[in-house]
Amino acid sequence: MNKTIKLDYLARxxxxxxxxxxxxxxxxxxxxxxxxxxxxxxxxxLRGRRFSExxxxxxxxxxxxxxxxxxxxxxxxxxxxxxxxxxxxxxLRRLIYFGEWIESHALHIYMLHAPDFLGYQDVIKLxxxxxxxxxxxxxxxxxxxxxxxxxxxxxxxxxNIRVGGFYRVPTKNELNSLSDRIKWAREAALETVxxxxxxxxxxxxxxxxxxxxxxxxxxxxxxxxxxxxxxxSFPISAFEEYIREDHVKHSxxxxxxxxxxGAYCVGPMARININFEKLSALAREAASEVKFGPGCLNPFKxxxxxxxxxxxxxxxxxxxIEGYQMPEMPSIDLTPRTATCYxxxxxxxxxxxxxxxxxxxxxxxxxxxxxxxxxxxxxxxxDLLHFVRKNMALPEDRLAWLCEQxxxxxxxxxxxxxxxxxxxxxxxxxxxx
Amino acid sequence: xxxxxKTCGFRPCGPRGAIVLIGVGNExxxxxxxxxxxxxxxxxxxxxxxxxxxxxxxxxxxIEAWRGKDSAIIFDAAKSxxxxxxxxxxxxxxQSVPGRLFTQSSHKLGLAExxxxxxxxxxxxxxxxxxxxxxxxxxxxxxxxxxxxNAALDVVEQVTRYVLGGEQ
Numbered sequence: 001m002n003k004t005i006k007l008d009y010l011a012r013x014x015x016x017x018x019x020x021x022x023x024x025x026x027x028x029x030x031x032x033x034x035x036x037x038x039x040x041x042x043x044x045x046l047r048g049r050r051f052s053e054x055x056x057x058x059x060x061x062x063x064x065x066x067x068x069x070x071x072x073x074x075x076x077x078x079x080x081x082x083x084x085x086x087x088x089x090x091x092l093r094r095l096i097y098f099g100e101w102i103e104s105h106a107l108h109i110y111m112l113h114a115p116d117f118l119g120y121q122d123v124i125k126l127x128x129x130x131x132x133x134x135x136x137x138x139x140x141x142x143x144x145x146x147x148x149x150x151x152x153x154x155x156x157x158x159x160n161i162r163v164g165g166f167y168r169v170p171t172k173n174e175l176n177s178l179s180d181r182i183k184w185a186r187e188a189a190l191e192t193v194x195x196x197x198x199x200x201x202x203x204x205x206x207x208x209x210x211x212x213x214x215x216x217x218x219x220x221x222x223x224x225x226x227x228x229x230x231x232x233s234f235p236i237s238a239f240e241e242y243i244r245e246d247h248v249k250h251s252x253x254x255x256x257x258x259x260x261x262g263a264y265c266v267g268p269m270a271r272i273n274i275n276f277e278k279l280s281a282l283a284r285e286a287a288s289e290v291k292f293g294p295g296c297l298n299p300f301k302x303x304x305x306x307x308x309x310x311x312x313x314x315x316x317x318x319x320x321i322e323g324y325q326m327p328e329m330p331s332i333d334l335t336p337r338t339a340t341c342y343x344x345x346x347x348x349x350x351x352x353x354x355x356x357x358x359x360x361x362x363x364x365x366x367x368x369x370x371x372x373x374x375x376x377x378x379x380x381x382x383d384l385l386h387f388v389r390k391n392m393a394l395p396e397d398r399l400a401w402l403c404e405q406x407x408x409x410x411x412x413x414x415x416x417x418x419x420x421x422x423x424x425x426x427x428x429x430x431x432x433x
Numbered sequence: 434x435x436x437x438x439k440t441c442g443f444r445p446c447g448p449r450g451a452i453v454l455i456g457v458g459n460e461x462x463x464x465x466x467x468x469x470x471x472x473x474x475x476x477x478x479x480x481x482x483x484x485x486x487x488x489x490x491x492x493x494x495x496i497e498a499w500r501g502k503d504s505a506i507i508f509d510a511a512k513s514x515x516x517x518x519x520x521x522x523x524x525x526x527x528q529s530v531p532g533r534l535f536t537q538s539s540h541k542l543g544l545a546e547x548x549x550x551x552x553x554x555x556x557x558x559x560x561x562x563x564x565x566x567x568x569x570x571x572x573x574x575x576x577x578x579x580x581x582x583n584a585a586l587d588v589v590e591q592v593t594r595y596v597l598g599g600e601q
Binding site for chain 2: 107111122123124127128131134135138139141142145154155156
């Protein structure tokens with residue numbers, strides 16, 4: 001007799017997809033993300049458009065991390081045409097990107113992930129018992145929004161960012177107006193690290209291959225080469241030589257893997273494992289205080305990794321503002337040329353890779369975009385499979401709760417590529433599937 | 434005026450303290466722009482004691498907009514399957530918001546969550562009213578459907594009377 005147990009426990013992560021764990025007797029045989037999000041055709045939309053339109057078009061892929069898409073497409077066009085934007089314009093790009101990190105990480109830590117660990121159905125229930133903590137999260141998130149608004153014109157799908165720079169750059173005084181709040185945020189971020197480190201983490205580790213950008217001088221965000229903790233090291237232009245994407249029957253999202261090796265993991269855990277020594281001194285101290293650092297293979301502790309990155313983001317934002325001198329020109333002029341253009345930056349949830357072919361007039365001939373969540377899909381499935389195997393003895397409702405956490409460990413971006421809705425256990429009581 | 438306004442929880446009495454009028458939505462997505470449309474019309478009237486905000490529905494921005502205010506009146510597009518132009522009106526300060534009516538993303542957290550979270554944190558103005566206008570088309574582009582625009586103008590008229598204290 002076959003039995004299907006449906007559990008709608010993923011209420012805080014809605015969308016057009018599901019999760020199925022198949023059990024044969026007491027053995028877990030399969031864990032799948034069933035993504036049936038319709039194709040969104042962004043790569044097709046880009047064909048025939050001007051290179052300069054790519055940032056504004058790709059920003060619409062996501063309302064949470066538009067900066068990641070804009071910056072990856074901008075980097076692609078600029079490097080493809082032989083330009084490198086430096087100085088204060090580069091610093092402003094890093095600053096607005098940190099705004100996105102602060103906003104996105106605060107949202108996930110406080111509103112989406114913390115309730116999992118503390119046994120609350122959602123942040124509204126959490127706020128009933130811990131109002132000051134939730135208020136802190138809201139203020140942090142709002143600061144991230146406001147950094148994005150000041151530099152980008154608005155927080156969602158900013159309108160002030162272009163290939164070559166910006167349409168308008170802020171004055172020194174405008175940036176200074178954020179300083180006191182960022183100083184507060186840096187302290188709040190340190191408190192966040194201490195708070196999340198006290199949470200109870202399931203005993204679970206995976207032998208991940210972490211992949212992140214690496215830069216010789218900084219905690220890589222807006223540029224770098226790609227590296228893994230298992231020896232990979234290659235320029236972003238070689239991404240397709242090392243990474244493949246496959247269509248699987250149960251998902252409309254392509255699943256990425258390292259060629260010949262399999263699943264890999266991108267995002268805060270990957271960045272900290274690969275680039276720990278490039279974090280700001282304060283962020284490293286915060287990590288040390290809670291005994292967190294490279295070598296951590298417990299995906300549930302990604303909430304600590306995010307909190308440490310908020311410390312770094314605040315610290316670097318202050319440093320950028322202190323050293324800011326308003327550029328004479330808000331952007332540089334570019335002349336397009338025939339090129340294959342590559343861009344890759346670190347979205348809050350991992351590398352966001354772009355490739356464009358552009359003709360001599362600057363018209364996009366074709367495009368390929370690999371968002372972070374599609375790169376994490378296999379790692380999520382692997383985690384689920386092994387986590388359920390290890391915890392079969394748990395009551396089913398407790399196990400389902402934890403499986404949700406397994407998914408949320410990755411902060412999957414439903415706007416970008418994956419939607420989850422239902423967790424379904426299919427149990428074959430007779431041993432047949 | 435043949436819609437739900439007359440039966441809503443809106444109390445047509447004079448204004449009390451600082452009022453924030455908040456248009457929510459995306460004016461580049463067809464009828465999702467109705468909240469901004471209403472707010473823009475009200476801003477043009479320069480009603481006494483009011484502040485007008487234009488927001489996209491982000492949780493923390495909503496909460497900051499009504500933090501410290503005595504009254505908040507919020508306008509957003511509804512998507513419930515009702516005929517286009519139907520007006521919903523809730524006194525959110527005394528009842529929970531039916532989140533299913535409004536465009537929402539659980540990742541982003543929207544209007545309904547912002548209201549409930551504010552209630553928990555004692556940040557919700559003592560008098561908070563939410564208007565939802567049922568949309569017809571949420572496709573890319575600027576401009577409202579005719580029936581949505583008509584309903585929006587009804588809302589503008591009613592809110593104006595409310596703020597001016599003319600409807601006792």
